[in-house]
Amino acid sequence: MSRAGVPDGEAGLAPEHCTLCPRCCGVNRAAGATGWCRASRQPVVFRYGPHHGEEPVLSGINGSGTVFFSHCTMACCYCQNHPWSQACRGDVLGVERLAEVLADLREAGCHNWNMVSPTPWLPWVNAAVETAAAGGRLPVVMNTGGYENVKTLERFAGLTDVFLADLRYADDDTARRLSDTADYTATARQALRWMYEHAGALQVDDDGIARSGLICRVLIIPGYASEALESLQWIRDCLGAGVAVSVMAQYMPAYRAIESAPPLNRRISYGEYERVAAAVDRLDFDCGWMQEFEGETEESLIGYKMPAGSSTAGS
Numbered sequence: 273m274s275r276a277g278v279p280d281g282e283a284g285l286a287p288e289h290c291t292l293c294p295r296c297c298g299v300n301r302a303a304g305a306t307g308w309c310r311a312s313r314q315p316v317v318f319r320y321g322p323h324h325g326e327e328p329v330l331s332g333i334n335g336s337g338t339v340f341f342s343h344c345t346m347a348c349c350y351c352q353n354h355p356w357s358q359a360c361r362g363d364v365l366g367v368e369r370l371a372e373v374l375a376d377l378r379e380a381g382c383h384n385w386n387m388v389s390p391t392p393w394l395p396w397v398n399a400a401v402e403t404a405a406a407g408g409r410l411p412v413v414m415n416t417g418g419y420e421n422v423k424t425l426e427r428f429a430g431l432t433d434v435f436l437a438d439l440r441y442a443d444d445d446t447a448r449r450l451s452d453t454a455d456y457t458a459t460a461r462q463a464l465r466w467m468y469e470h471a472g473a474l475q476v477d478d479d480g481i482a483r484s485g486l487i488c489r490v491l492i493i494p495g496y497a498s499e500a501l502e503s504l505q506w507i508r509d510c511l512g513a514g515v516a517v518s519v520m521a522q523y524m525p526a527y528r529a530i531e532s533a534p535p536l537n538r539r540i541s542y543g544e545y546e547r548v549a550a551a552v553d554r555l556d557f558d559c560g561w562m563q564e565f566e567g568e569t570e571e572s573l574i575g576y577k578m579p580a581g582s583s584t585a586g587s
C-alpha cells in the first residue's frame with residue numbers, strides 16, 4: 273500500500289487538483305482532502321445488480337448492469353437515492369473489486385455496465401472497465417444528472433458508449449433551490465451538446481439493445497412542468513429531432529421534499545402530465561419514451577410507452 277488504505281496500483285488515480293465535475297473544487301484528493309461532494313481516495317458503491325426499470329433499450333430482458341455510486345455532485349432535495357448520493361453510504365471498492373463487480377454483472381447476463389453518478393470516480397471506473405473488458409466488454413452507460421464538466425468528458429471520451437443524461441432544469445434559480453447547482457442550465461446544455469456530437473443518435477443492435485448514443489431524460493417535477501417543456505424545446509431546437517428523449521413522470525416526494533411545502537410534496541398532476549405529453553407529440557422526436565401517468569397518489573412506477581410514430585432505433 274502506498275498511502276493509507278490505497279493499493280499501490282491505484283496511487284495515481286485520485287486527482288491532486290480535482291476538477292472532475294463543474295464545481296472544480298481543486299482539492300488534493302490524493303492527499304485525502306475532500307471537496308463539495310466529499311469523495312476521497314477510493315470509490316464508494318452502495319449497491320449493484322441487474323436493473324429492469326431503465327428504458328427498454330437498456331433493461332432489455334436480462335436487465336441493465338447497474339452500479340450505484342455514492343457521493344453525487346448534485347444535492348437534489350427530492351432525491352430517491354439520498355442515502356448514498358448525499359449521505360454517502362456504501363462500501364469502499366478498489367479498482368480490482370470494481371472490475372469483479374462488472375464481471376459479475378456480465379456473468380448475470382446484463383446488457384450493459386450502467387454507472388449511476390460515477391463522475392467523482394471516473395479515473396477508477398475507467399481503470400476497472402479496462403480490467404473487466406479483458407473478459408468481454410459490455411457497452412458502458414454513463415447515467416448522470418447532466419451536470420458534467422466537458423473537459424472531463426473529453427478526458428474520458430473512450431469510456432462511455434451510451435450517455436443517459438438528465439436535463440433537469442431550465443432555470444438556474446430552480447436548480448439552485450432544488451439541487452444546490454446554481455450554474456446547472458448552461459453547464460448541462462453544454463455537456464449534452466458534447467455528448468450528442470461525440471456519441472450521436474441512439475444506435476441499437478438486432479435485439480433492440482442500445483450500443484451507443486445519447487438518451488436525454490427530462491423529469492417532470494411538480495410545479496415545474498414549464499421547465500420540462502422548455503428543456504424539450506431546447507433539445508429539439510438546439511440538438512435536433514434525432515435525440516432519443518425519455519420523459520419521466522415518476523416523481524415521488526422523497527428525502528427533504530416529503531416535509532417540504534407544496535408543490536414538491538406531491539406527485540405530478542394529470543394536467544402537468546398532459547401538457548408535457550402534448551409537447552412531446554408536437555415536437556415529434558424520432559425516438560423516445562414517455563412514462564405512463566401513474567396517478568397522483570399511486571406508487572407504481574416506470575411504465576413506458578412510445579410516443580406516437582417513434583421507434584427504438586436512432587436516426
Ligand code: SF4
Pocket residue numbers: 290291292293294295296297298299306307308309310311345391392
Ligand atoms: S468531483 Fe467532488 S471534489 Fe471533484 S470537483 Fe466535483 S465536487 Fe469537487
